[in-house]
Amino acid sequence: MGIIGWIVLGLIVGALAKLIMPGKDPGGIIVTMILGVVGAFLGGLIGQYVFNMGGLQNFWSWSTWGLALLGSLIVLGVYRVIVGRKAVSSG
Template sequence: MLGLIISIVVIGLIAGALARLIVPGKQDMSILMTIVLGIVGSFVGGFLGYLLFHKDGADGFLQPAGIIGSLIGAIIVLLIWMRVGGRRSVRS
């Protein structure tokens, strides 16, 4: 169980960091938010993969397709985050 949690955090960090490198612009995020971005991106990528190909992660956790799906999901989540976060303004 502890190994699964550590691997989820590591894959989240890698996917989140790569998404932040690929998407242009400045993202004001901490390391913790980058990990959360990658983890949420993994869920989004897995869900989209299931919808498109009707396959799930029953064949194993660390697969190249799963890591690529995590990266694509993290990019989608980051783009949505930047779009929604850019609308914040201070009203006086």
Template sequence: MGIIAWIVLGLLAGMIAKMLVPGRDGHGLVITTLIGIAGALLGGFLASRVFHVAGVQGFFNLSTWVCAIAGAAVLLVAYHLVARNGGRSYRRR
């Protein structure tokens, strides 16, 4: 699968993951797209290794989409956990 297909897959997977993961959304479309692309790459890589999906047919395979959405959701949850503190320190004044 080409890089453009992974970007499109990542954009869509990020948007779907954003709908599935509860919580306040303090980020916009750019962060969602980047998280989705990273999740799609991770999920697509795992799908190609686990389900043996290869080539251009991998874009239309359901297992690739499920893994891409799951990868994006995991990364989105991790982002929420890191961004929850908003860069504040743990010291109290």
């Protein structure tokens, strides 16, 4: 799947990750969607190296979307922990 496909997929799953993990995020929906793009790449790496999928080539595959969403949730969770820790220590 090309870079444009990963970006589009990341934007969509970033919004889905925000719906699944509601709450206040520093940076708002734009940062969450950017994190979704990063998460989509992470999901692709998980699929390639952990599940030996040889890369995710099909945009409409359930495994592509599931791994991209999983990656987005991981990245969003890590982001909240790191940024939340900084907000608590400086506030």
